[in-house]
Amino acid sequence: MLNFSLIILTITLTPCFGEKINPPCVLSHVNIYAILLQTQTESQTKKRRRINAGRTGEIMTKQEEIRQLKAEQDAVILAHYYVDPQVQEMADYIGDSFYLSKVAAGLGNRTLVFCGVSFMGESGKLLSPDKVVLMPDAQADCPMAHMVTREEVEQYRKEYPDLAVVCYINSTAEIKSWSDVCVTSANAVRIVRNLPNQDILFIPDKNLGRYVAGQVPEKHVMLVKGCCPVHDHMSPGEVSALKEIHPHAQVLAHPECNAQVLKLADYIGSTAGILKYAAGSSSREFIICTENGVRYELERQNPGKEFYFPDTEPVCRDMKKITLDKIIHVLRTGQNQASVPEAYVPSAGRALEQMLKLAQ
Numbered sequence: 001m002l003n004f005s006l007i008i009l010t011i012t013l014t015p016c017f018g019e020k021i022n023p024p025c026v027l028s029h030v031n032i033y034a035i036l037l038q039t040q041t042e043s044q045t046k047k048r049r050r051i052n053a054g055r056t057g058e059i060m061t062k063q064e065e066i067r068q069l070k071a072e073q074d075a076v077i078l079a080h081y082y083v084d085p086q087v088q089e090m091a092d093y094i095g096d097s098f099y100l101s102k103v104a105a106g107l108g109n110r111t112l113v114f115c116g117v118s119f120m121g122e123s124g125k126l127l128s129p130d131k132v133v134l135m136p137d138a139q140a141d142c143p144m145a146h147m148v149t150r151e152e153v154e155q156y157r158k159e160y161p162d163l164a165v166v167c168y169i170n171s172t173a174e175i176k177s178w179s180d181v182c183v184t185s186a187n188a189v190r191i192v193r194n195l196p197n198q199d200i201l202f203i204p205d206k207n208l209g210r211y212v213a214g215q216v217p218e219k220h221v222m223l224v225k226g227c228c229p230v231h232d233h234m235s236p237g238e239v240s241a242l243k244e245i246h247p248h249a250q251v252l253a254h255p256e257c258n259a260q261v262l263k264l265a266d267y268i269g270s271t272a273g274i275l276k277y278a279a280g281s282s283s284r285e286f287i288i289c290t291e292n293g294v295r296y297e298l299e300r301q302n303p304g305k306e307f308y309f310p311d312t313e314p315v316c317r318d319m320k321k322i323t324l325d326k327i328i329h330v331l332r333t334g335q336n337q338a339s340v341p342e343a344y345v346p347s348a349g350r351a352l353e354q355m356l357k358l359a360q
């Protein structure tokens, strides 16, 4: 820009040099030069300010916009521990699946923004049918939520007349509607133990189901083949290798992990259970066998403690689809509202309500 101003000055002064120098003419050109420089300095400063504001204020601006939209829409943000830290920071309520479903059932706000996968939004809608439940990404879905068929469930019902179908909350509303009661990883053992039925079909997670069966040996627990790809693929070899490097570290595992990983665990529990255990333990080092989004809250709550994750980092791509931009979009437009087909509402809702009752 400075070069540009010198060129303009030279061009402007040229006619004067061809004539007798006229002081007023020089003066006027010097004035023009000064004005040009001043104008450019001002516009450069403004431009720099704009760039700086863009760099340092970009996140702030999104946060401010979300806060403003929330106030306008009477909305609250609920987020699972597996979403990106940026999103966790914006949440009014953050927790595991059980906590989020409990909170959703009791909120007075008109709009709930569910930062998680679709079964969470469906559960929110089932528990709060009058509320608007917004999903920042309509494609964020849990693959395990679909991993059982109606035919399988009906077959077991025929074979075992006294069967209780126990459905992990990580399932579609349709699957919930075939079930007697829902559970989460935080309450599955307690609920199965307290059911009057002897025969239990646990759907769709075979790993959590197997873990529950081990904790409640007095029941006959049957399983299907579903699983969470993120937890099921965790490698026991990688966990053992970490344990060799950090012999004093405690292994904390989510019950969705495969049986070989669970065998290595010092503690098995839901995401919230893992957080609680780490906070209360006198150990300084932990090997964490669950999705890596939980690292943010573990480190925030426990400065000075070390958390190691398996080398093949357990990442749920669907949970990571949630971004601040998508939250802004749904709050602005009201798009991506969670809904449950009418046919599934009564029985799916009942299975969820039953869980909240039995988990007390």
Ligand code: 13P
Residues within 6 Å of the ligand: 080, 095, 096, 097, 098, 142, 170, 184, 185, 186, 228, 254, 256, 270, 271, 272
């Ligand atoms: P929890 O929230 O019950 O710990 O379950 C983990 C999970 O996989 C959620 O999708």
Ligand code: SF4
Residues within 6 Å of the ligand: 082, 117, 141, 142, 143, 144, 145, 170, 228, 229, 230, 231, 291, 316, 317, 318, 319
């Ligand atoms: Fe589903 Fe597993 Fe992702 Fe949870 S972590 S949403 S169970 S795929």
